[in-house]
Amino acid sequence: DRRYELIVIxxxxxxxxxxxxxxxxxxxxxxxxxxxxxxxxxxxxxAECDKNATSTWVFGYGSxxxxxxxxxxxxxxxxIRGYRRVFWQGSTDHRGTPERPGRTVTLTAENHPAAVTxxxxxxxxxxxxxxxxxxxxxxxxxKQYDVRQLVDVYDAHGGILVRGALVYIASPANRxxxxxxxxxxxxxxxxxxxxxxxxxxxxxxxxxxxxxxxGVPDGELFALEDxxxxxxxxxxxxxxxxxxxxxxxxxxxNMFALxxxxxxxxxxxxx
Numbered sequence: 510d511r512r513y514e515l516i517v518i519x520x521x522x523x524x525x526x527x528x529x530x531x532x533x534x535x536x537x538x539x540x541x542x543x544x545x546x547x548x549x550x551x552x553x554x555x556a557e558c559d560k561n562a563t564s565t566w567v568f569g570y571g572s573x574x575x576x577x578x579x580x581x582x583x584x585x586x587x588x589i590r591g592y593r594r595v596f597w598q599g600s601t602d603h604r605g606t607p608e609r610p611g612r613t614v615t616l617t618a619e620n621h622p623a624a625v626t627x628x629x630x631x632x633x634x635x636x637x638x639x640x641x642x643x644x645x646x647x648x649x650x651x652k653q654y655d656v657r658q659l660v661d662v663y664d665a666h667g668g669i670l671v672r673g674a675l676v677y678i679a680s681p682a683n684r685x686x687x688x689x690x691x692x693x694x695x696x697x698x699x700x701x702x703x704x705x706x707x708x709x710x711x712x713x714x715x716x717x718x719x720x721x722x723x724g725v726p727d728g729e730l731f732a733l734e735d736x737x738x739x740x741x742x743x744x745x746x747x748x749x750x751x752x753x754x755x756x757x758x759x760x761x762x763n764m765f766a767l768x769x770x771x772x773x774x775x776x777x778x779x780x
Contacts, residue, residue, distance in 0.1 A: 568628055568676040569631065570594055572716065574716065575718070579631075581634050584629055586723045586724070588662070588665075589661065589674075593625075596699065597689060599613075601653075603712075615654065630662045656678040659674065660674055692732075692733065696739075
């Protein structure tokens with residue numbers, strides 16, 4: 510049954526990832542994968558009550574929403590409670606570099622009714638081996654996110670869509686965590702950072718478009734998007750005023766690949 514399949518998945522993850530060659534202790538590795546053991550126990554407990562709950566689900570609140578890159582049987586739009594989406598995680602391998610990290614989303618726990626995060630939950634497809642390969646891919650993709658948590662996913666009316674979905678969170682304990690900052694500073698960083706996967710603003714804009722496509726009015730996200738667009742246009746004007754050559758058009762209309770340093774130091778010096 511599905512409980513046996515999950516045991517196979519856990520064994521695959523542990524046997525392929527649980528080693529000390531990277532300098533991480535066995536204890537740390539066991540803590541890292543403990544969420545999968547918790548998931549197995551959870552599934553075993555509810556298997557007789559809710560057949561749907563024995564499936565493996567993953568909740569995405571960032572780029573997974575629009576680019577999962579894995580096979581899934583179901584995709585549902587919903588929200589989780591007790592968390593807020595924030596651009597507090599540094600990206601040094603996709604949307605930035607170690608010298609100039611970009612900012613990507615993570616979750617911060619907040620204990621009040623308004624703390625909800627909308628996203629998409631995916632039910633993994635395939636055999637136990639194929640699902641194990643999907644989770645192994647996600648371990649690689651989310652390697653800078655150090656916490657795995659199980660969350661319930663709710664619909665707009667408060668009904669539970671999925672129990673015990675797996676979510677990846679970057680905590681203050683990981684080395685690339687940037688933490689909170691003034692919104693204008695975050696906007697300037699997103700407007701100017703870029704990495705192997707492209708400019709940081711592209712990550713933000715794709716996420717904002719994805720939220721619109723699923724009908725979620727995320728005011729905080731859309732406000733940051735507007736600030737980044739204004740920052741990019743402001744820097745474009747600074748380039749023109751300083752006689753710098755026009756940047757090559759790239760991405761959405763009126764968005765340009767910019768000199769990462771253009772205007773940023775001047776702005777924060779002058780206020």
